[in-house]
Amino acid sequence: MAPLLEIKDLKLYYPVGRSGLLGKPITTVKAVDGVSFTIIRGESMGLVGESGSGKTSLGRAILRVVEPTSGKVLLHLGKKIIDITSINHDNLRRMWKHMQMIFQDPYSSLNPRMTVRDIIAEPMVANHIAKGSDLKDRVVDMARRCGLDVEQLSRYPHAFSGGQRQRIGIARALVLHPDFLVCDEPISSLDVSIQAQIMNLLKDLQQQLNLTYLFIAHNLSVVAYACDRVAVMYLGQLVEVAPTEILYYKPKHPYTESLMSAIPAPDPDNVMEPILISGERPNPANPPSGCRFHTRCQYVDTKCETQVPELIEYDSDHFIACHYAEELQLKGALEQPAAVKKEHT
Amino acid sequence: MVNTGVKVKRNKHVRRLDIATARQLMWWKFKRHRMALLGISVILFFLLLAIFAEFLSPYAPYERTAIYTSGSPMGLNFIDTDRKLHICPFVYGRVSKRDPVTLRLKPAIDTSQCWPLRFFVKGSSYKLWGIFKLNIHLFGAKGGFIHIFGTDKLGRDLFSRCLYATRTSLSVGVIGIIFTFFIGIVMGGIAGYIGGMVDNIIMRIIEFIRSIPTLPLWLSLAAALPREWSALKVYFAITLILSLVSWTNLARRVRSKLLALREEDFVISARLAGCKTARIIRRHLLPSFLSYIIVDLTISFPWMILGETSLSFLGLGLREPAVSWGVLLFSAQNILSIVHMPWLLIPGIFVIVSVIAFNFVGDGLRDAADPYSK
Known part of the structure; x- marks a missing residue:
């Protein structure tokens, strides 16, 4: 259980608006607000949450593609521990050999003016790692592993379908043999049939290349299929982190419970009864006091409005940020109220 | 039978859309634009006229037939x-x-x-x-x-003078466009890439320049040129004046393109791939908006020519002994000469045809460079 990445109190605030021509930002959007968790070498860590909860921002802040406002990201490489957030830009460029990313949109993530061969070779060329025939061989090897037709490498990205483009993006990310890969909703813009192929490809590659994934998604079934542990994010903060099975079937946070109740069961007779949370997602520029979920939580109490719940480890490896984590009896995924079941049988 | 014949012919030149480069795709789309093709052939014709003006014209521009x-x-x-x-x-x-x-x-x-x-x-x-x-x-x-x-x-032979004028006027356009290109890309690039304070200042300067009506600005700048300057000096000064006004549009375009592309996923992935800033600009940013800039310049080319022509026509641009379309039209200013010598308006036809041709080419290029057009 050696950790690969330790994220400590990571914050990413975006300035919004300016007073006057050169004035200071009027307010900040707290996209990521004090997130701490650990990613273990070789695991797939899922990261779920609704749109705008800061999943992508968190993924980018960990890689320092976007400069985080504060906090630490520690990368364990063998015995060395490197603080990603404090190294200079040249060293950061070198660290990116160990940490790569797959993007959500396979259309905008590939340079339309470069051939597939050049795209996959780009990381090796930019880092002066390989040249000539060695470069060619490594490109071909990685393209094959990612299921690309080697004959088609001299084509341009516009000639490929979404799934193939995503394979190109995966090949580019893995060609330097990184340790850690942020998958930023890699399959959400693909056809369902292609989604499965890409998921299986990612699983195979993880075994072959000994990869660690941070898997960002909002499709809970996909996360359940792919991930060992899952973190749930709400308004820039983590509300629950647990091994997948525990999180899905024994959630301890009311927000997780409502997410799980929205998973459809593969049963035509099933009547869905999702726990609908009321109201709109609060403005991340001006989050609610106390527990951020208190405006929409059905178990809300006065304590929730004033005191901020910390993310505390209740059971082994099960972290929850809720004052009533131990008292609440919550339903997991696919759990049906008995009365409804009877009516239909 | 005729139909099958056509089909066979087409199959001979199968276009491999799948392995085509962006440039090839652009050229194929451009070729479908008939008027743009016509425009480009007119421009090429004018270029030939300008390049071989001495040979094609029967007389020198100042040679007089006294009788x-x-x-x-x-x-x-x-x-x-x-x-x-x-x-x-x-x-x-x-x-x-x-x-x-x-x-x-x-x-x-x-x-x-x-x-x-x-x-x-x-x-x-x-x-x-x-x-x-x-x-x-x-x-x-x-x-x-x-x-x-x-x-x-x-x-003096008007045909010969028209050919020499074509050379001057087109070269004013070309040189002016090169100046514009240079100033526009540098200023827009600085604004877009550095951003912040510098961006703010450059944008305000551009807004200031654009808020001044063009013609009075040209006129005042041109009037400030010393009268005793040689024709060549005036010529360069005029082109510089024209481009000093017209770079603003391009700079804005370059800035907005850079701002948009900087956040594009493929630029982020280029950074993750370990590319340095210079390589990102050269390999990833510049190629993706170069075509737009070329289109922009083609469309602004006629404005250069028209600018020169109108300045010269008003007597504030090029002057004799330089020969340009505007200078030639300058002599067709009064009603008397138009009544008695309507052929003095022939250089105007050159202006109109070249401007229309450039506009057609610009249209065609714009459609071809647009990835969303069919």
Whole structure:
């Protein structure tokens, strides 16, 4: 259980608006607000949450593609521990050999003016790692592993379908043999049939290349299929982190419970009864006091409005940020109220 | 049967859309735009006229035919008054006659003389592109003179002057565009890439320049040029003035493109791939908006030409002895000369045709560069 990445109190605030021509930002959007968790070498860590909860921002802040406002990201490489957030830009460029990313949109993530061969070779060329025939061989090897037709490498990205483009993006990310890969909703813009192929490809590659994934998604079934542990994010903060099975079937946070109740069961007779949370997602520029979920939580109490719940480890490896984590009896995924079941049988 | 024949023919040149480069795709789309193709051939024709002006024109721009001042265009004929067919076209001779009413000397047609058209005749010597000393002209009339566009008040051949003017006016456009390109990309690039304070200042400067009406700005800048400057100096000053005003549009475009592309996923992935800033700009940013810039410049080309022409027409741009379309039109300013010598407006046709041609090419390029057009 050696950790690969330790994220400590990571914050990413975006300035919004300016007073006057050169004035200071009027307010900040707290996209990521004090997130701490650990990613273990070789695991797939899922990261779920609704749109705008800061999943992508968190993924980018960990890689320092976007400069985080504060906090630490520690990368364990063998015995060395490197603080990603404090190294200079040249060293950061070198660290990116160990940490790569797959993007959500396979259309905008590939340079339309470069051939597939050049795209996959780009990381090796930019880092002066390989040249000539060695470069060619490594490109071909990685393209094959990612299921690309080697004959088609001299084509341009516009000639490929979404799934193939995503394979190109995966090949580019893995060609330097990184340790850690942020998958930023890699399959959400693909056809369902292609989604499965890409998921299986990612699983195979993880075994072959000994990869660690941070898997960002909002499709809970996909996360359940792919991930060992899952973190749930709400308004820039983590509300629950647990091994997948525990999180899905024994959630301890009311927000997780409502997410799980929205998973459809593969049963035509099933009547869905999702726990609908009321109201709109609060403005991340001006989050609610106390527990951020208190405006929409059905178990809300006065304590929730004033005191901020910390993310505390209740059971082994099960972290929850809720004052009533131990008292609440919550339903997991696919759990049906008995009365409804009877009516239909 | 005809249909199948066509199909076979098409299959011979199968376009591999899947392995085509962006440039090839652009060219295929551009070729479908008929008017743009026409425009580009007109521009190429004008370029040829400009490049070989000395050879194509029968006279030097300042050469005078003293007995044929304010002469009308001389038409080419194949059949003479005796109904005899000439294989080689000819022009009738011209003589000076006194008008019985105004007692002015006026050139008149003398049908008794036929001056046949000859090709590759010897005439005034010139240095082609300043290198080759030659005296061969494409055509001339044997035994007399030939002015197919007529002559001006001093008896200078308008056709020859139009060709020389094409050279000047197009080169003003080209040089002006190069200046514009340079200033626009540098200023827009700085604003877009550095951003913040610098961006703010550059954008405010651009807004200031754009808020001044163009013509008065040109006029005041042009009027500030010293009168004693040589024609060449004035020429460069005018092109510089034109581009000093027109770079703003391009700079804005470059800035907005950079701002948009900087956040594009493929630029982020290039950073993750370990590319340094210079490589990102060169390999990833520049190629993806170069085509837009070229389109932009093609569309702004006619404005350069029109700018030069209008300045010269108002007497504030190029001046004699320089010859440009505007300078030539300057002599067609008063109603008297238009009534008596309407052929002085011929340079205006050159202006109109070239501007329209450039607009068509710009349209075609814009459609071709647009990835969403069919």
